Amino acid sequence: MKENLALAMNRFLEYLQIEKNYSSYTVEFYKKDIEHFSLFMQEQSIATFNDVKYFDARLYVSSLYERHYARTSAARKISSLRSFFKFLLREKIVDENPFILVIQPKKGVRLPSFLYEEEMEQLFSSCDDRTPLGKRNLALMELLYATGIRVSECANIQLDDVDFDLSTILVKGKGKRERYVPFGIFASQALESYINGARSLLFDRSDHRNLFVNARGGPLTARGIRHVLNEVMKKASLSGKIHPHMFRHSFATHMLNNGADMRTVQELLGHTHLSSTQVYTHVTKEHLRKTYINSHPRA
Missing domain, CATH: 1.10.443.10 (Intergrase catalytic core)
Structure with a gap:
């Protein structure tokens, strides 16, 4: 199971680097978000990415709130996983994108600090x-x-x-x-x-x-x-x-x-x-x- 998860993740990270031309810094954030979700899958005994359903995605988001993640961090993780499953769907590794309907938390407007x-x-x-x-x-x-x-x-x-x-x-x-x-x-x-x-x-x-x-x-x-x-x-x-x-x-x-x-x-x-x-x-x-x-x- 771990090998299949790692293989799917590596294919996605290569896609971000080669096709999307993302920086190594951005790719590393995607990697951490997917690894974090993989730990959640292990806790829930979910064997493959194709086994993840909408209910599981909602449960994962709820767990983020219970652990007091900031809205910006939760929103980033949801966005990362939505993009990840979109890629897996395109590659026919999964049958659906369970994060497509998950609502992201609204970000508070943080005004940029500046000098007069x-x-x-x-x-x-x-x-x-x-x-x-x-x-x-x-x-x-x-x-x-x-x-x-x-x-x-x-x-x-x-x-x-x-x-x-x-x-x-x-x-x-x-x-x-x-x-x-x-x-x-x-x-x-x-x-x-x-x-x-x-x-x-x-x-x-x-x-x-x-x-x-x-x-x-x-x-x-x-x-x-x-x-x-x-x-x-x-x-x-x-x-x-x-x-x-x-x-x-x-x-x-x-x-x-x-x-x-x-x-x-x-x-x-x-x-x-x-x-x-x-x-x-x-x-x-x-x-x-x-x-x-x-x-x-x-x-």
Whole structure:
């Protein structure tokens, strides 16, 4: 039984990697969700995936709630298993998809946290650009804020990906999708200052072309970027914790607040679906409401 379950799962994971071109990170989540459901099958003495019925799927979802799984985690597991059984149905391994009618729990709307423009200025001012690491940190933050790219995308940028003539960078996003993202004069100046006056002082290896390097000259990883931002936050004396996605959230929020249309922001962020970008409208609506209350004489 275990061999048959493992074989079906491996075929599905290969399908995600080869046909769907999903990242290894995403595939790993699918694998964990299916393995979790396989343990449930063992508890219920269900021998094969074809033996799973709608009642079993409902019972599994109930067990998630009883174990106090967050709504987002439960929704992801249901979505993973629905896709998994859809694949098994296509491959004629099962006769039906027991998760097709299972209702996903509604996700609560979590508003993205962002920094106000004044807070961004405070962060930039806290960088001492007279030192090599200070120049790097300023260039890093200016680029994150100017483009809204993900921290993983930023960590993978190569020197050849930056085009100063067109003020664009080539970004390799999720699912190996590529896009060109423009950057402005502040990011351009900070990048040129870093590349010409700091990177060569930090860099001591010839086996990589990563744009951002750490204090030892190696590639600056996503974890390293997170550490850099937390240290800058402390120096800037801003309350609360900063995380890389706050630059992305701030980019999108400020763009929309200043008149950019949703489709443009979607393309710049590299979102496949507009619904991923629309979460920022909650923030911009709140901004409009506060502006109205503070500005209208009869508000």
